[in-house]
Amino acid sequence: MGEKLKVGVIGVGGIGRIHISSYQQTGEVEIVAISDASLNKVKQVQKEFGISRGYKDPEEMLEKEKLDAVSICTPNFLHASQSILSLEKGCHVLLEKPMATNTTEAREIVKKVKESGKILMMGMTWRFISHYSYLKRLAQQGEFGEIYYAHGKWLRRRGVPGLGGWFTTKKMSGGGPLVDIGVHALDCMLWIMDFPRPERVSGFAFQKFGFRAGDGGWPPPATRDEQDTKNRVFDVLM
Numbered sequence: 001m002g003e004k005l006k007v008g009v010i011g012v013g014g015i016g017r018i019h020i021s022s023y024q025q026t027g028e029v030e031i032v033a034i035s036d037a038s039l040n041k042v043k044q045v046q047k048e049f050g051i052s053r054g055y056k057d058p059e060e061m062l063e064k065e066k067l068d069a070v071s072i073c074t075p076n077f078l079h080a081s082q083s084i085l086s087l088e089k090g091c092h093v094l095l096e097k098p099m100a101t102n103t104t105e106a107r108e109i110v111k112k113v114k115e116s117g118k119i120l121m122m123g124m125t126w127r128f129i130s131h132y133s134y135l136k137r138l139a140q141q142g143e144f145g146e147i148y149y150a151h152g153k154w155l156r157r158r159g160v161p162g163l164g165g166w167f168t169t170k171k172m173s174g175g176g177p178l179v180d181i182g183v184h185a186l187d188c189m190l191w192i193m194d195f196p197r198p199e200r201v202s203g204f205a206f207q208k209f210g211f212r213a214g215d216g217g218w219p220p221p222a223t224r225d226e227q228d229t230k231n232r233v234f235d236v237l238m
């Protein structure tokens, strides 16, 4: 095997830790450094996963470390600026969904990808789940003929992830469940159908249960600190 890919992870909360453990399991990646706005988390994760260098500021990490690629696992409103910065510093990027909080930001990311010649991959993980990749293969083989109707859904019976933190604050998350988990269902359907061009988009959003829905156990309690939910804002629609 050749040299290991040198990777940095920005944001080591719930999903950032999963990126780290998954990279380590491949045996093909060296996690060179991590960064997180919470130094507590940086220290915990360094210890837990044996990572020698940790930073509070992602920009400092990108300046000081020689990285091939970064994973961006921060709240949604940071995705555009941190992706653009990482691409400018010469890194390939694995970016968590949703890509950004609006289309202007998403277009800026795409522009920077083209300018930099680097790869940016969105973390659309459903495409790698075996039943969806099987459906994709059948669609490609023409098993379904012309697909003219598709229905996708994902139901969270109870619980709001990160209740009272960035997840439920519109200016940080960009929206509610459609933005958080709906992107997986939408992406997967469009991907299986080979991205038909939308003619029209309409939708409904509601806010009924709010704080009564309780905490859904995500991000996993062990990965949080008080900071994460202290603003108690819930202004996204469900």
Ligand SMILES: NC(=O)c1ccc[n+]([C@@H]2O[C@H](COP(=O)([O-])OP(=O)(O)OC[C@H]3O[C@@H](n4cnc5c(N)ncnc54)[C@H](O)[C@@H]3O)[C@@H](O)[C@H]2O)c1
Residues within 6 Å of the ligand: 010, 011, 012, 013, 014, 015, 016, 035, 036, 037, 038, 041, 056, 058, 073, 074, 075, 076, 078, 096, 097, 098, 123, 125, 162, 180, 218, 219, 223, 228
């Ligand atoms: N692919 C999936 O199915 C999946 C699952 C969960 C989360 N996600 C996505 O991953 C991202 C993170 O979600 P999470 O559940 O891990 O949230 P989280 O709140 O557990 O983790 C986010 C981390 O980012 C850190 N952070 C905040 N501001 C920062 C900054 N300026 N620089 C560096 N670090 C900063 C926080 O301290 C926190 O540790 C979100 O975009 C979410 O949509 C994707």
